[in-house]
Amino acid sequence: ELKVEQNPLFLSMQEGKNYTIYCNYSTTSDRLYWYRQDPGKSLESLFVLLSNGAVKQEGRLMASLDTKARLSTLHITAAVHDLSATYFCAVDSKINSNYQLIWGAGTKLIIKP
Amino acid sequence: NAGVTQTPKFQVLKTGQSMTLQCAQDMNHEYMSWYRQDPGMGLRLIHYSVGAGITDQGEVPNGYNVSRSTTEDFPLRLLSAAPSQTSVYFCASRRGGQLGYGYTFGSGTRLTVV
Numbered sequence: 211e212l213k214v215e216q217n218p219l220f221l222s223m224q225e226g227k228n229y230t231i232y233c234n235y236s237t238t239s240d241r242l243y244w245y246r247q248d249p250g251k252s253l254e255s256l257f258v259l260l261s262n263g264a265v266k267q268e269g270r271l272m273a274s275l276d277t278k279a280r281l282s283t284l285h286i287t288a289a290v291h292d293l294s295a296t297y298f299c300a301v302d303s304k305i306n307s308n309y310q311l312i313w314g315a316g317t318k319l320i321i322k323p
Numbered sequence: 324n325a326g327v328t329q330t331p332k333f334q335v336l337k338t339g340q341s342m343t344l345q346c347a348q349d350m351n352h353e354y355m356s357w358y359r360q361d362p363g364m365g366l367r368l369i370h371y372s373v374g375a376g377i378t379d380q381g382e383v384p385n386g387y388n389v390s391r392s393t394t395e396d397f398p399l400r401l402l403s404a405a406p407s408q409t410s411v412y413f414c415a416s417r418r419g420g421q422l423g424y425g426y427t428f429g430s431g432t433r434l435t436v437v
Contacts, residue, residue: 219363241423243423243425243426245425251430251431252413252428252429252430252431253366253413253415253426253428254428255425255426255427258423258424258425259423260423298365298366300366302423306379308371308373308379310356310368310371310381311356311368311426313365313366313367314365315363315364315365316365
């Protein structure tokens with residue numbers, strides 16, 4: 211069964227601290243996506259990781275992909291309150307001859323001032 | 324450029340009623356999908372389409388129908404609403420092919436079935 215597992219599912223942290231969200235997946239894939247969702251809002255694309263060793267950074271967020279370990283990480287540096295949101299990872303997988311995204315359950319991140 | 328447009332944003336249905344959730348995109352994307360999002364469960368794929376005239380079932384298709392007569396539109400029909408279909412529904416689209424294109428999401432439809 212295709213699975214994408216995120217941990218932790220809930221994270222409360224102080225501003226200024228660093229932390230990492232992990233995304234493990236069970237299928238062979240070299241395409242992984244990170245999305246952000248604010249409460250009551252839609253999903254916003256953050257990063258698209260397309261190959262082993264890919265690393266992308268945007269502000270205080272950095273995402274990386276290790277396809278051999280089937281692991282992606284989303285690292286938060288010196289967290290600020292505005293980064294409070296739920297973060298999802300998703301993996302492209304071939305299902306019935308077409309590629310579909312398999313989603314993690316999301317990590318709810320709360321950053322306290 | 325509107326992206327992905329979903330209507331309505333909110334809807335309350337009685338058990339047994341039917342309705343259609345509308346989704347339109349103006350980016351000429353081949354792939355379109357419908358997801359439902361329930362608390363603590365991430366997104367689950369209902370139906371998807373890889374082009375006009377081509378649709379297929381996702382993880383949770385029961386109780387829903389779709390059609391794709393044009394590239395732009397991908398409506399989701401609830402045949403006979405049940406309380407278990409209370410959820411937030413998202414439509415999303417992306418370019419086709421095997422390159423890594425992420426999905427663009429609509430703003431969502433919050434559906435309550437009473």
